[in-house]
Amino acid sequence: xxxxxLRRVAVFIVSTAVAAVAxxxxxxxxxxxxxxIALGVNATPEAVAxxxxxxxxxxxxxxxxxxxxxxxxxxxxxxxxVSGDRIGPQIADRLGVTLWLVLFGMLIATVVAxxxxxxxxxxxxxxxxxxxxxxxxxxxxxxxxxxxxxxVFLFAVTWQVLPSGGYTPLAEDPxxxxxxxxxPALSLGLVQGAVLSRYVRSAVLDVLREDFIRTARAKGMGLxxxxxxxxxxxxxxPVVTVLGLQLATLLVGAVVVERVFTLPGLGSLLLDGVANRxxxxxxxxxxxxxxxVLAINFLVDALYVVLDPRLRDLSPRGAR
Amino acid sequence: MxxxxxxxxxxxxxxxxxxxxxxxxxxxxxxxPGERVGLIGESGSGKSLTALSLLGLLPEGVRAxxxxxxxxxxxxxVGADERELSKVRxxxxxxxxxxxxxxxxxxxxxxxxxxxxxxxxxxxPSRARALAAAVDLLDRVRLPEPKATARAYPHQLxxxxxxxxxxxxxxxxxxxxxxxxEPTTALDVTVQAQMLELIVELTAExxxxxxxxxxxxxxxxxxxxxxxxxxxxxVVESGDVYEVFTxxxxxxxxxxxxxxxxxxxxxxxxxxxxxxVVPGGGEFPDGCVFRxxxxxATDQCVQTPGWTGTPERGFACWHPVGGGQ
Numbered sequence: 001x002x003x004x005x006l007r008r009v010a011v012f013i014v015s016t017a018v019a020a021v022a023x024x025x026x027x028x029x030x031x032x033x034x035x036x037i038a039l040g041v042n043a044t045p046e047a048v049a050x051x052x053x054x055x056x057x058x059x060x061x062x063x064x065x066x067x068x069x070x071x072x073x074x075x076x077x078x079x080x081x082v083s084g085d086r087i088g089p090q091i092a093d094r095l096g097v098t099l100w101l102v103l104f105g106m107l108i109a110t111v112v113a114x115x116x117x118x119x120x121x122x123x124x125x126x127x128x129x130x131x132x133x134x135x136x137x138x139x140x141x142x143x144x145x146x147x148x149x150x151x152v153f154l155f156a157v158t159w160q161v162l163p164s165g166g167y168t169p170l171a172e173d174p175x176x177x178x179x180x181x182x183x184p185a186l187s188l189g190l191v192q193g194a195v196l197s198r199y200v201r202s203a204v205l206d207v208l209r210e211d212f213i214r215t216a217r218a219k220g221m222g223l224x225x226x227x228x229x230x231x232x233x234x235x236x237x238p239v240v241t242v243l244g245l246q247l248a249t250l251l252v253g254a255v256v257v258e259r260v261f262t263l264p265g266l267g268s269l270l271l272d273g274v275a276n277r278x279x280x281x282x283x284x285x286x287x288x289x290x291x292x293v294l295a296i297n298f299l300v301d302a303l304y305v306v307l308d309p310r311l312r313d314l315s316p317r318g319a320r
Numbered sequence: 321m322x323x324x325x326x327x328x329x330x331x332x333x334x335x336x337x338x339x340x341x342x343x344x345x346x347x348x349x350x351x352x353p354g355e356r357v358g359l360i361g362e363s364g365s366g367k368s369l370t371a372l373s374l375l376g377l378l379p380e381g382v383r384a385x386x387x388x389x390x391x392x393x394x395x396x397x398v399g400a401d402e403r404e405l406s407k408v409r410x411x412x413x414x415x416x417x418x419x420x421x422x423x424x425x426x427x428x429x430x431x432x433x434x435x436x437x438x439x440x441x442x443x444x445p446s447r448a449r450a451l452a453a454a455v456d457l458l459d460r461v462r463l464p465e466p467k468a469t470a471r472a473y474p475h476q477l478x479x480x481x482x483x484x485x486x487x488x489x490x491x492x493x494x495x496x497x498x499x500x501x502e503p504t505t506a507l508d509v510t511v512q513a514q515m516l517e518l519i520v521e522l523t524a525e526x527x528x529x530x531x532x533x534x535x536x537x538x539x540x541x542x543x544x545x546x547x548x549x550x551x552x553x554x555v556v557e558s559g560d561v562y563e564v565f566t567x568x569x570x571x572x573x574x575x576x577x578x579x580x581x582x583x584x585x586x587x588x589x590x591x592x593x594x595x596x597v598v599p600g601g602g603e604f605p606d607g608c609v610f611r612x613x614x615x616x617a618t619d620q621c622v623q624t625p626g627w628t629g630t631p632e633r634g635f636a637c638w639h640p641v642g643g644g645q
């Protein structure tokens with residue numbers, strides 16, 4: 001087990017390093033000189049050269065890369081080419097909003113998907129199962145931003161029960177925080193919930209056919225109790241995989257939804273960075289998003305070991 | 321067939337259908353306390369379905385009708401609702417399945433899986449006591465280091481060891497009837513004999529009756545006192561194991577015995593077989609189900625043959641083998 005986790009940690013570190021190179025290289029090959037952009041079209045070559053020296057972009061790429069990377073672990077993300085502000089605190093600030101949004105969205109997705117998917121599996125031969133499957137199909141087909149606009153139209157415009165956007169920090173006013181986060185989280189969560197419910201359904205269907213469920217019933221357990229006691233953990237193994245992938249999707253999906261609901265999250269920071277050609281800010285934000293996705297994958301891998309004892313021993317017999 | 325008095329299990333006119341397809345017809349038999357009865361036949365003869373119907377564990381879309389009464393249980397097992405059946409399963413009747421590799425929950429410790437069946441039926445007052453009883457049971461089924469085994473996960477045990485765990489689960493509540501569905505088929509030959517010995521010994525200790533399903537005649541001969549031969553969803557012959565195996569009356573039983581005799585060969589020097597294959601569910605001929613594979617079949621066999629003899633010893637055939645008829 002320790003060996004397995006050690007291997008996962010190594011994978012996480014190596015892929016983070018590779019991601020850093022990739023992100024940096026991608027930004028480096030993009031046409032456009034930050035110094036020239038900052039000074040505008042009428043700048044003299046001398047001024048541009050001075051600006052380059054100030055940004056440090058006149059150094060060789062390898063030196064620039066090392067300078068950038070070595071700052072990341074300590075939270076030193078550099079200074080914005082546009083505003084000159086430190087980027088680290090900005091990202092930390094925005095990351096909080098996005099994390100709340102994603103966690104809230106994931107919570108909604110799970111709460112919707114698990115009972116819905118399980119019910120659709122247990123009743124897969126009945127009309128109820130068919131209706132549940134159909135509903136999730138509709139959910140899968142709706143993109144999150146469209147769901148967001150629909151929700152705003154219903155709850156904020158027509159019924160006027162929830163705000164259409166904005167953000168209040170949790171510490172300032174928990175009620176306002178919740179109200180403002182509810183619609184964006186719903187538009188992310190409902191769509192992801194629909195997708196997730198299909199995976200939950202097929203995982204539960206697989207478990208239903210397992211011999212050990214029949215054993216549990218032969219012991220005197222009702223079907224639902226057998227499914228809960230013996231099926232849930234087994235069904236969780238494939239579902240956790242999808243959950244991890246979905247968390248990553250949610251992080252990226254948050255970029256769009258934050259725009260719809262004017263939430264000051266990482267997504268809107270990224271879009272602002274792109275609009276202002278603040279290349280270092282974009283580079284940093286993308287890096288943070290990539291590391292977040294890798295961290296999620298690492299957590300999923302670690303969770304497998306908790307769920308499945310077969311992964312704990314790596315002896316030849318245990319490996320089957 | 322009449323119903324034996326004082327029997328543990330009495331099955332009467334059991335039939336099982338998958339929609340419009342008949343799978344088991346007119347099966348009646350009784351098992352006395354502590355009696356060991358074998359149910360034999362080729363794959364597809366309806367043996368396993370008969371057993372599953374007694375526990376109410378038939379696959380979806382498959383229905384049983386008729387009657388199956390278990391001593392000490394007020395209602396009929398056939399058609400009983402889930403609540404009633406779950407009180408009986410694991411307590412009065414339990415079952416060991418064919419495939420030990422998949423029958424246990426892979427993410428739960430073996431000891432917990434054994435203890436569970438006692439906690440479920442409240443035969444042990446607490447988790448700690450149930451776990452202690454589980455370790456005892458694992459010892460009784462002769463698993464090495466029962467304490468350590470109780471803490472193991474199924475993947476850390478071999479197939480034979482897992483089947484012993486299944487037996488421990490099945491016997492935990494001293495059931496009146498133990499059903500074993502090909503419990504040794506998936507095991508190595510060397511492990512089979514020990515497993516069979518264990519089943520006989522532990523059921524005898526508890527005076528549990530045994531319904532033993534297999535297609536292996538040698539296994540029936542070692543384990544059982546009485547045998548029911550099934551073909552095409554019907555019982556075609558029954559009786560004392562020795563009698564049925566030495567003087568079979570139904571041509572199907574005769575064919576089975578000839579096919580399992582490894583010293584006898586046909587005129588071309590090959591081992592004997594029963595010609596043809598077992599038809600799929602619902603594709604058996606009407607009248608006598610065996611008539612399309614039977615060497616003795618005549619026009620009379622279009623009619624379903626009645627039962628000849630007593631419920632304990634008899635057969636269903638127009639042209640029985642031997643017996644001077």
